[in-house]
Amino acid sequence: MSDILDQIAGIKVLLQEQAEDCAQQMKYEQERREIADKRRAETDAIEAAVRENLERIARTREEILSADAGHGGQPAERELNFGRTKPCFDLRGNCSRRFIGSYQRGSRQSDGSDTGIR
Structure with missing residues (x-):
C-alpha cells in the first residue's frame, strides 16, 4: 500500500511540474505574440508614412510637369x-x-x- 501511495505522490509531483512548465510556456507564447503584434503595428505605421510621402512626391512631380506642359x-x-x-x-x-x-x-x-x- 505504501508503494502505491509513493507512486501516486510521485505522479502528483510530475503533474504539478508539467502544469508549471505549461503555464510558463503559455506566458512566453503570449509575450511573443504581443511583441510580434507591436512590431507589425510599427511596421504598418512606417509603411503608411512612406506611402504617403511617395504619393506626395508623385503629386508634386505631376504638378510641376503639368505646369510646364506648354514648354514640352x-x-x-x-x-x-x-x-x-x-x-x-x-x-x-x-x-x-x-x-x-x-x-x-x-x-x-x-x-x-x-x-x-x-
Whole structure:
C-alpha cells in the first residue's frame, strides 16, 4: 500500500511540474505574440508614412510637369531633377572638402610637409 501511495505522490509531483512548465510556456507564447503584434503595428505605421510621402512626391512631380506642359516638359523635368540631386552634390562637396582638409592637417603634423592641396 505504501508503494502505491509513493507512486501516486510521485505522479502528483510530475503533474504539478508539467502544469508549471505549461503555464510558463503559455506566458512566453503570449509575450511573443504581443511583441510580434507591436512590431507589425510599427511596421504598418512606417509603411503608411512612406506611402504617403511617395504619393506626395508623385503629386508634386505631376504638378510641376503639368505646369510646364506648354514648354514640352523639359525645363520642369530638369528643375525637378536638379532639386532632387543638388543636396547630394552639396553634401558630397562638403564631405570631400572636410576629408582633404583633414588629410592636409594630418600630413603636415606627421612630417611637416605641405601637400599643396587646397
